[in-house]
Amino acid sequence: MAEALVSLIHKKRSAIIAKWFDSTVHAYAPDTAAFLKSQQDQFANPVGSSTRKGIETLLDQLMGDMNGEAIAASLDPIMRIRAVQSLSPAQATAFIFALKQVLRDMFDKQLQDPGMARQFFEFAARIDRVCLAAFEIYVGCREQVFELKANEMRNRTFRAFKRAGLVAEPAGEEPQD
């Protein structure tokens, strides 16, 4: 893997996270972004706090062994909230790609070197994979929202009908295996 680039990123980890977090919260209106950045309490600002925590682990995974479970676990809280906010799918997932820009800006000089540029392409391919994972989670959450809508409707009516004896169960015995 791109060892030289990873060690560069490692050295600048907190600066990169700060910049990445900045561009992540800019999916929101300026006032909201300011709040998400400034309020540190995890209960007063659950969106900001879980987003910050999530991207920290994501960066570590991108630099490390790309563990699928760890990536999904850090993406889930971010995508779960974005899936129910008024963001388009593109707006909800764009923050992953923003990391490429953050790295390009930060290591502009180093990336002039062809060897380093090659490493960057490798790293960028990892970012793409994370983005696809994010999109899967986003769509999963959307499906869950639709299921919740459908189930609430069904439970409200079907259960009442059943209690009132208006639903006929299929006759006969359950099939044996």
Next chain:
Amino acid sequence: MADKLLKPKELIDRIGYQPPQTDWMDTPIDIRKGMYCYASNPKSVANLGFPNARPWNPTEPDWKLPENWQQIIHDGFKERLERFRSFKVFMDICVRCGACADKCHYFIGTGDPKNMPVLRAELLRSVYRNDFTRMGKLLGKANGARPLTLDVLKEWWYYLFQCSECRRCSLFCPYGIDTAEITMMGRELLNLVGLNIDWIATPVSNCYMNGNHLGIQPHAFKDMLDFFVDDIEERTGVRVKPEYMKKGADILFITPSGDVFADPGTYTAMGYLMLFHYLKEKYGLEVTWSTYASEGGNFGFFTSHETMKRLNAKMYAEAKRLGVKWILGGECGHMWRVINQYMDTMNGPADFLDVPVNPITGTRFEQARSTKMVHIVEFTADLIRNRKLDLTPARNDYLKVTYHDSCNPSRGMGFFDEPRYVIQNVCNHFYDMPASTIREQTFCCGSGAGLNAGENMELRMSGGMPRANAVKHVRDAHGVNMLACICAIDRAALPALMDYWLPGVQVAGTHELVANALNLPGQNDRATNLRGDDLEELKAQAEGETDE
């Protein structure tokens, strides 16, 4: 979400990663699916005699308003400024310090700046300045004033129905501005031109015509309670006998109709039935239900003062007709704000009723001296305190419980300790959520004030996120698997919220937990809980999870 299929070119053109960077007044309204509730059914609006009953759709440009709608709103605004001193003060005194801005669960969850309480109030204030203040008339936009255009009206409708009137923001306002009251006034004004939502208008109409929000007719109401009687017998071996409209009973019991029809509230209703049976067998207390006053909630509260008064009146009319001593209210949220803050000057004082005294313990409920209505959790807490209940809390040992303070009982009546006292006496494992998310600082379920419809699920899930986040904390720290509450809207709304954010955490009314611990005279071995689940299996399952 994409609302229609787009051509590739349209798709590329429309992709923008950032929202508009404009000032709030210049940011046009964007009505998003999932964030609003459907428009009201015209039949319901007509039933209530409200103006401008017609079918309309918020996503269409024409909202079919009366021709002189601007005048109607202006006159309505003026009338309310004169009638309600608080409204006038709240319009004038905000200094935009921002203390409330980040306290709203809808702002925290949706990230939409117009859900900051200060901006939601500014939607009305900007029009107030334009229409009623000299500076606003002279300076216009420079003074934060703007005329009421159709777009502004649409913005009112969209954002006033993204406020659950929970009042968390007002807790932090140095001037004590009650933003919920501003929302209430705004909704009243919207109703004058026929802009409501069906999740409110139809329950109000049902309640007005049939006595409860769900429109359950008397025979069906009794049928449902009969099913509960059967279920209780199956699970406990005891057949309870509820009384209906019994003249001369000691107490009239009124609960939200959600408890009678919607799970998991139904188990709470079974809990009430078991408690009343126990009290009758042991102490001869006579509690009666009514199929006429069969709604503890009051969605009129989310409509207008007059509508709230109309729906509230039947509780007292029924208490008078039956000649009971006082009224016991079920586990409900907003019902208690209506009772504690408005009832006395709307339909009270209820002089024909006694100051509530618990005949079993002798406790006089001084706080209900004027309204004559006691919350069932206060009542049960008093019974437990005086050791009048025979309880086996170990039956709830498979549960690790936390408690969600409903906004209205907590902020509207300072009701913090009684529910915790009851839960801790019927359950052995209780863990509170962090201090900044409970008691007077409690986060709303995200579905209050008539917003627990299905079509606005995105609003409910994002608005409920701060609450779910606090539950997650106690689940991760202590293995909490049960979220207890004392509100029917919570019981309807929180299960979906938990499914989305914290699958596996269940929701129960407090009296379901009480009834599971309560020993009835002549009961069987109580091998299951009220939901019919085997207690041994649940216990083994819980122990397995702890071992992991």
